Amino acid sequence: MGLKNGLSKKDKKTADALEKTEFFIGDDQRHDDVDISPEYVVPPDGGWGWVIVVASFFCNLVVDGIIFSFGMIMSHLVVHFDESRSKVALVGSLLSGFYLLMGPFVSALANKFGFRAVTIVGSIIGCIGFVLSSFATSVEFLFITYGVIGGSGFGLVYVPAVVAVGFYFEKKRALATGIAVCGSGIGTFLMAPLTTYLINEYGWRGALLIQAGIILNCAVFGAFFRPLEPVRRPEPEVVGTPLMQRIKRARDEKMRQNDSYASFHSGQITHVGNRVRTDSRCSATELPPMNGGSRQMSALSVNGFEAIPENDELPINYVTSLPSIQVSPSDAVIYEFNENGKPRGESFLRNDSKLSIAHSMVSRRSSRASRANLDGSRPLYRDDIFYSASLLRLPQYAAAQDSSKYHASVTRLPTPIPESPMHEKEESCGCCSCLPLESRHVLAKMTHVDLLTSPSFVLISVSSFLTLMGFFVPFMYLTDRALLSNPDLTREEASILISVIGIANTVGRVGCGALADHPKVDSLLVTNVALTIGGIVTIMCPIMSTYTLLMIYAVLFGVSIAAFASLRSILLVELLGLEKLTNAFGLLLLFSGIAATAGGPIAGKFYDATRDYDASFYFSGVLLLLSGVICYPLAAINRWEKKTNEKLSIQHAT
Secondary structure (H helix, E strand, C coil): CHHHCCCCHHHHHHHHHHHHCCCCCCCCCCCCCCCCCCEECCCCCCCCHHHHHHHHHHHHHHHHHHHHCHHHHHHHHHHHHCCCHHHHHHHHHHHHHHHHHCHHHHHHHHHHHHHHHHHHHHHHHHHHHHHHHCCCCCHHHHHHHHHHHHHHHHHHHHHHHHHHHHHHCCCCHHHHHHHHHHHHHHHHHHHHHHHHHHHHHHHHHHHHHHHHHHHHHHHHHHHCCCCCCCEECCCCCCCCCHHHHHHHHHHHHHHCCCCCCEEEECCEEEECCCEEECCCCEEEEECCCCCCCCCCEEEEEECCEECCCHHHEEECCEEECCCEEECCCCCEEEEEECCCCCEEEEEEECCCCCCCCCECCCCCCCHHHHHHHCEECCHHHECCCCCCCCHHHCHHHHHCCCHHHHHHHHEEEECCCCCCHHHHHHHHCCCCCCCCHHHHHHHHHHCCHHHHHCHHHHHHHHHHHHHHHHHCHHHHHHHHHHHHHCCCCCHHHHHHHHHHHHHHHHHHHHHHHHHHCCCCCCHHHHHHHHHHHHHHHHHHHHHCCCHHHHHHHHHHHHHHHHHHHHHHHHHHHHHHCHHHHHHHHHHHHHHHHHHHHHHHHHHHHHHHHHCCCHHHHHHHHHHHHHHHHCCCCHHHHHHHHHHHHHHHHHHHHC
16 A cells, blocks of 8 residues: 555556456466366267258248249239339348348357347247238338348348358268258249249238248247357367467466466566467567657567457467566556557556556456356357368368367457456447447457458459349349240249249259369359359340240359359358458358349339340349459469468568
8 A cells, every 4th residue: 555655546546446456466376266278169960960951941941932032022012002113123132132231240149149049039020020011001111121120030040040050060061051051942942933822812912921921930940959068178289389388388377377467577567468379480579669658568479460369369279478568667557458469558657666556458357257258169259150161171170180179279269358447448438339249259250341451352242242233133033024025924934934043053052062072173263154154144034035045044044153152151261261251251241232232123223214124134144244254363363462461471570
């Protein structure tokens, strides 16, 4: 207490807060019985996983089947409300757009509350949206009920159906995922003629009510998404340089008793908090003086960058580095570090040369918080959660001595949230601070915009945007285009064309998945060729006037879009790396949702202007063709980008 004499009231208050903060000084050690060895999930590769596959299959069947069969209802809405096709098309586009846009937000919720709860809530929301839509009095009413509410509900079902299968499977992941996503094609095959039948029997309002009941069945399927029990094992042994081995041993000894600590002596603070990967090149880096004073910070860096994991996250096989901060003996300094590992701010307790107190913002957490932050069993903490192919394709899996070490290495935990009194106020003012840590971490990771600095990802994003703008146009307008060019056709016969797309899509997904597993097959080339063919045949669709030629078009289009859907995650990993898959997938879902919302109405504008569907299919075909053509140089661009990054890393390290 004598050290506080002469301090102002504000400084005394700060010093009191520091004393209450849980950290130890010097050799003072506090015992903590919390087991800090992380939890993570090892997929069983079978068992209940096959039940998950069946449940996911039916979720995809219902959601995608209804989305792709909107064209069966659209003509009836145009007649009933006497509105333009472009305006009515926006109803279906909002449904497909929100179902994709919700991806990052649904992932965040699923990481906190689990697949089961999110899927059940999503099916209920989707059901409510369709029930309300059956009472619609205007197209604007449908924008909200069918498009926004229904699309949001579908998004809550879609993401768990995609992710849950991969969470249960390892070596058999490609087979299990392939079976599950086939529900999309089968759903398109069944729902198009079923929707036509329901409209003929009960009208479009009755058809929407029956569809609402079908959607509610996803709550039953979602109930089968039983969470996996995690295992708690010690961190896998990591081999590193002698320096890093010493750091790891020191960290392990301290962490057995304290989650984090700060110590100081001789005017120097040793701060534990920055992390580096042990197999990276490490070097010392001096940061410039802050505010012109004498305080300096020296820290280990990875390839020339501050040693903090991207997106404020901590993989299980990361170890703690030991940066040091030189403190002027005349001032006590409180250092706060931002997500980039640089000082966020500093507060001084001035005018007392005897007072030498420092506050490490990585304060010791409670047992409950420690277990929550180290819960590696949460699905979205895994780098490979959106990877649909076999893990045998991944070099990380091949290099691991056993599967448990691999799963520990791809389980990426958020860094602990400081619980100091001074940090609580700051955290409460942050973006999305009301969300739980498990959700906030995933949302930030999936929407992190730093990936937009990558030329490879920008090109992939542009290609995906163009693809999704043209993707839904044939589903919306092919039936009406067949009826317009073949007056003798019935609507039931015309709806079969959508069913043919669904079957071709199913076969194409299985075939593309098998091709992708072959080591000599270039997934990027397969995707580019498929999109090119899809664009060409869509441009040629206006000259395919007979029913037989339209059948051929439906087959070719269905196969071409299958390659895009089934190989997307594989391409992202090959081009950007597994550690960036979640971030890339989240951003692509946002871009795809915007594109899907815009494509249908724009194509409808062409029909409203020309009273013919030719321009609409030209529009869709050109977009698909461009999306494939612009990615032909992507492999060369990606190689150049990787070489450039390697050179920059070497320059920063030296």
